[in-house]
Amino acid sequence: MMLTPNPARPNAQGNPKVLVVDDDPLMRRIVAQSLERASYELIEAESGPAGIQCALQEHPDLILLDVMMPEMDGFEVIRRLRSHPMTLSVPIILLTALGEMSEKVHGMQLGADDYMTKPFDPRELRARVQAHLKRSEQYLQSSPLTNLPGNFAIQQVIAARLETHEPIAVIYFDLSNFKSYNDQYGWIAGDRLIKQLGELIVAEVLRSGDPGIFVGHVGGDDFIVVTRPEYAEALGHRILGQFDEMIVAFYSPEDYARGFIEVVDRLGEMRQVPIASLGAAIVTNELRRLEHPLQVAQIAAEVKRYLKTLPGSQLAFDRRRG
Numbered sequence: 001m002m003l004t005p006n007p008a009r010p011n012a013q014g015n016p017k018v019l020v021v022d023d024d025p026l027m028r029r030i031v032a033q034s035l036e037r038a039s040y041e042l043i044e045a046e047s048g049p050a051g052i053q054c055a056l057q058e059h060p061d062l063i064l065l066d067v068m069m070p071e072m073d074g075f076e077v078i079r080r081l082r083s084h085p086m087t088l089s090v091p092i093i094l095l096t097a098l099g100e101m102s103e104k105v106h107g108m109q110l111g112a113d114d115y116m117t118k119p120f121d122p123r124e125l126r127a128r129v130q131a132h133l134k135r136s137e138q139y140l141q142s143s144p145l146t147n148l149p150g151n152f153a154i155q156q157v158i159a160a161r162l163e164t165h166e167p168i169a170v171i172y173f174d175l176s177n178f179k180s181y182n183d184q185y186g187w188i189a190g191d192r193l194i195k196q197l198g199e200l201i202v203a204e205v206l207r208s209g210d211p212g213i214f215v216g217h218v219g220g221d222d223f224i225v226v227t228r229p230e231y232a233e234a235l236g237h238r239i240l241g242q243f244d245e246m247i248v249a250f251y252s253p254e255d256y257a258r259g260f261i262e263v264v265d266r267l268g269e270m271r272q273v274p275i276a277s278l279g280a281a282i283v284t285n286e287l288r289r290l291e292h293p294l295q296v297a298q299i300a301a302e303v304k305r306y307l308k309t310l311p312g313s314q315l316a317f318d319r320r321r322g
Contacts, residue, residue, distance in 0.1 A: 015039050015040055015041045016040055016041065016061040016062065016133050017040070017041045017042075017043060017058060017059070017060040017061050017062075018035060018040045018041070018042055018043070018060060018061065018062050018063075018064060018129065019043045019044075019045065019051065019054055019055055019058065019060035019062070019063045019064070020032070020042060020043070020044050020045070020063075020064045021045045021047075021048065021050075021051030021054075021063060021064070021065045021066060021069075021074075021077065022044075022046070022064075022065075022066035022069070022095065023046055023047055023066065023069045023070060024066070025046070027066065027095070027118070028044050028046075031064060031095075031125070032044075033122070034120075034122035034125045034126060035122075035125065035126060035129065040129070043058055043060060047069060047070075047071055047072065048069050048071060048072030048073065048074070048076060048077045049071065049072055051063070051065065051077055052077060052080050052081065055081060055086075055087050055090065056084065056086055056087065059086070059147045060090060061090070061091075061133055061136060062090065062091045062092075062093070062129060062132055062133055062136065063081070063090055063091070063092045063093070064093050064095055064129075065077060065078070065092055065093070065094055065095065065112070066094075066095050066096070067094055067095070067096040067097075067103070067107065068096070068097065074094060074096075074107065075106065075107060075110055078092060078107065078110040078111050078112055079110055079111075081111070082110065082111035083211065084206065085148070085202050085205055085206070085213070085214070085215040086147060086148070086202060088149075088214070089136070089149055089153060090136070091113045091114075091132040091133070091135070091136050092111065092112045092113055092114075093112070093113060093114045093115065093116060093128060093129070093132065094107045094112045094114070094115035094116070095115075095116055095118060095120070096115055096116070096117060096118065097117065097118045113132055114128055114132060116128065145191055145194055145195055145198075145217075146194065146195055146198035146199075146217045148198055148202075148215055148216055148217035148223075149214075149215075149216045149217070150216065150217060150218070150219070151216075151218060151219070153216060154214075154216035154218065154224050154226075154293075155293045157214050157216070157226055158170060158226060158293040158296055159292070159293050161226065162285070162290055162291060162292070162293070162296075165285075166228075167228050167229050167230075167284070167285065167286065168226065168227075168228065168229070168284065168285050168290070169226075169227050169228060169229040169231070169232035169282055169283070169284040170224060170225070170226050170282070170283045170284075170296050170300065171224065171225040171226075171227070171232055171235070171236050171280055171281070171282050172218075172222065172223075172224055172280070172281040172282075172283070172300040172303075172304060173197075173201065173222065173223040173224070173225070173239065173278060173279070173280055174221065174222050174278070174279045174281070174304050174307070175193075175197070175221035175222075175276055175277070175278055175279075176274075176276060176277045176278070176279060176307075176308060177273050177274055177275070177276045177277065178190070178193070178220075178221045178276055180261060180263045180273040181193070181250070181261070181273075181276050183263060184261050184263060185250070185251075189250065192250075193247075193250050193276070194220070194221055196246060197221070197223065197243065197246075197278075198217060198223060200239065200242050200243060200246060201215055201223055201225065201239055202215055203242075204235060204238050204239050204242060205225060205227075205235070207238075208227065208231050208235050209231065210227045210228055210231045212227075212228075213225065213226065213227045213231070214226040214227075229284045229286050232282050232284065233282065233315070233317075236280040236282060236315045237280075237315060239278070239280065240278055240280055240313040240314075240315060241313075243277075243278040243313060244277075244278075244312075244313050247275060247276055247277075250276070251275060255275075256275060259274060259275060260272040260273055260274050260275065261273050261275075274311070277311075277312050277313040277314075278313045279304060279307035279308070279310075279313065279314055279315075279316075280307075280313075280314070280315040280316070281300045281303035281304045281307060281316055281318070282303070282315065282316070282317045282318070283296050283299045283300050283303065283318050284317070284318070287319060287320065287321045288320065288321055299318050300318075302318070303316050303317075303318050
């Protein structure tokens with residue numbers, strides 16, 4: 001795997017990242033020459049496994065993927081990328097020399113967004129890359145801290161599943177006492193806590209067994225998982241348990257042993273704020289009809305308010321009938 005220097009996430013500062021996965025060094029060079037005028041940060045991987053590893057480490061904005069490669073072909077790469085929450089929505093353009101339309105259709109069915117047949121016109125490649133990057137930016141609005149899809153993508157996913165009336169469970173994860181932690185330990189520590197929470201959620205989601213599961217970052221300390229009802233409770237409890245183990249390292253031994261930190265409130269009074277905890281509010285359509293993402297969010301907000309009254313990390317369902 002060959003990587004260009006990459007100290008920062010591209011959408012926060014710098015140019016969009018384009019990952020080129022192709023075993024042919026000449027083809028990678030042709031792609032690089034075709035795109036250099038468009039000011040992209042190009043990352044190269046010479047095999048399917050290297051491409052997957054690079055996609056998970058580098059968080060590219062778009063992937064140009066060869067189909068015919070030894071060891072692992074492009075179709076298997078698509079399957080694996082589309083099964084991981086971090087690469088679920090990254091645009092993939094297939095670069096193929098295959099003449100059979102059925103092969104191209106197969107790639108699209110697996111999750112590719114577009115394809116181009118070799119040899120291609122550099123102008124067309126630049127145009128397609130630009131178009132997919134623009135749509136991806138509008139769709140994802142991903143968090144620069146966690147690289148997870150943001151509010152627009154979350155609403156689209158929930159709306160699409162509600163339209164099909166399939167069983168759905170939406171888990172809203174929300175930190176309690178995070179602001180006080182952020183004030184006491186600083187925003188760098190706060191960002192690190194949010195990032196590791198996102199990584200923890202993704203790791204548990206990958207173990208859930210639900211192939212269609214979705215993870216999003218609403219913003220701040222709020223995360224969402226969209227899954228099926230039969231997976232929700234066990235997944236929620238696992239994440240809460242992992243969080244309670246993780247949070248120990250974010251406090252000084254003295255503060256954690258005490259079980260609280262002392263902060264000054266807006267009135268200048270000293271308060272004791274408990275160790276940060278995680279709440280999981282679960283909303284499903286098992287007992288009531290859900291019709292819109294806003295309705296789901298409103299129900300979840302009510303459950304989260306209830307969770308805020310409970311000590312420690314807790315999980316709660318909305319079990320009201322509609």
